[in-house]
Amino acid sequence: MNHIFHVHTWRCKHASDEVDEQYIKTALSLGANGITFTDHSPFPEDIFNNRMELSQLPEYVESLKKLRSKYKSQIAVQIGLEVEFLPSMLDFYHQLKNDYDLDLLVIGQHFYEHTDGKFSFADEKEFNKLNEFSGCGTAMIQGIKTGLFSVVAHPDRIFRRCKEWTPEMTGMAENIIKTAAENKVIMECNLSSYEKYVTKTRSTYWRNEFWQLVEDFNLSSEVPVEVIYGVDAHSSEEMISRIKYADTLQYLSAMHNINALRKEALSKFPDGLTLDEINAEIDAYRKGL
Ligand SMILES: [Zn+2]
Ligand SMILES: [Zn+2]
Numbered sequence: 096m097n098h099i100f101h102v103h104t105w106r107c108k109h110a111s112d113e114v115d116e117q118y119i120k121t122a123l124s125l126g127a128n129g130i131t132f133t134d135h136s137p138f139p140e141d142i143f144n145n146r147m148e149l150s151q152l153p154e155y156v157e158s159l160k161k162l163r164s165k166y167k168s169q170i171a172v173q174i175g176l177e178v179e180f181l182p183s184m185l186d187f188y189h190q191l192k193n194d195y196d197l198d199l200l201v202i203g204q205h206f207y208e209h210t211d212g213k214f215s216f217a218d219e220k221e222f223n224k225l226n227e228f229s230g231c232g233t234a235m236i237q238g239i240k241t242g243l244f245s246v247v248a249h250p251d252r253i254f255r256r257c258k259e260w261t262p263e264m265t266g267m268a269e270n271i272i273k274t275a276a277e278n279k280v281i282m283e284c285n286l287s288s289y290e291k292y293v294t295k296t297r298s299t300y301w302r303n304e305f306w307q308l309v310e311d312f313n314l315s316s317e318v319p320v321e322v323i324y325g326v327d328a329h330s331s332e333e334m335i336s337r338i339k340y341a342d343t344l345q346y347l348s349a350m351h352n353i354n355a356l357r358k359e360a361l362s363k364f365p366d367g368l369t370l371d372e373i374n375a376e377i378d379a380y381r382k383g384l
C-alpha cells in the first residue's frame with residue numbers, strides 16, 4: 096500500500112497527541128509515497144463534539160502545507176476533511192471548498208439530520224436502531240450527488256446497528272454503490288472497521304454483504320465504482336497495524352472474482368473445476384487471520 100489514506104490528528108480530541116510530522120515519518124518508514132490527512136471537520140459555532148474547533152482549521156491546513164513542502168521530494172501530502180453530510184450545511188461545505196486550501200472533502204456519515212433540523216444522535220435508542228441506516232444512507236446519497244465530495248468513508252458502517260442483513264439493506268447498499276459509480280465518487284474500504292471485524296467477535300462495523308454487492312456491481316457494470324483502502328488512523332501505531340489488512344482484502348477480492356469466473360466457467364465446463372476447493376481456501380485464509 097503506497098498511499099496512506101484517512102489519517103486524523105490530535106485536533107479531533109480523540110486521537111493520540113503526536114505531531115502531524117510523526118504521521119508523515121511513519122508513512123515514509125512504511126514505504127509510502129503519498130498520505131492523505133482527513134481529520135474530522137469542524138462545523139459553524141462548533142456545535143458538535145469530537146472534532147477540531149472551527150478556529151483551528153487555518154492552523155491545520157497551514158501545518159500540513161508546511162510539511163507538504165518540507166517532504167515534497169519524498170511523499171505527496173494531501174489535505175482533506177472527513178465530514179458528515181447535513182443538508183442544512185450546504186453553504187458551509189461550499190465555504191470549506193472555496194475558502195480553505197483543501198485537496199478533498201470526504202463524507203463520513205456518523206449521524207444524520209432530520210427534516211426538522213434535529214440530529215439523529217439525539218434520537219431515542221430503539222428508533223435510531225431501526226432508522227439509522229436509511230437516514231445515513233439517504234444523506235450519503237444526497238452528499239454524493241452534490242459533487243463536493245471525492246470519497247465516502249466507511250459506507251458500510253451505516254449498517255452497524257443492524258444484526259441481520261435484510262433486502263431493505265441490499266436496496267440501500269445498491270443505491271449507494273450505483274450513485275457513487277455514476278458520480279465518480281470513491282468508496283473507502285475502512286481498515287479500522289475491518290480490524291474490528293477480524294479481532295472482535297460480532298463487530299458489525301464491517302459488512303461483507305456490502306462489499307460483496309460492490310464486487311458484483313463491478314463485475315457486471317460498465318462503469319465500476321472505485322475503491323480505496325483507508326487506515327482511519329488516530330495514531331501512527333494504528334497506521335502501522337492496519338495497513339496489512341489491505342493485502343488481505345485485496346487477496347479476498349481477487350479470490351471472489353476468481354470464484355465468480357469459475358462459477359461461470361463451471362456452467363460451461365463442468366469437469367475439472369474445483370469450486371469447493373476455492374471456497375475452502377478462502378475459509379482457511381480467513382481463519383488464519
Ligand atoms: Zn475519529
Ligand atoms: Zn475517520
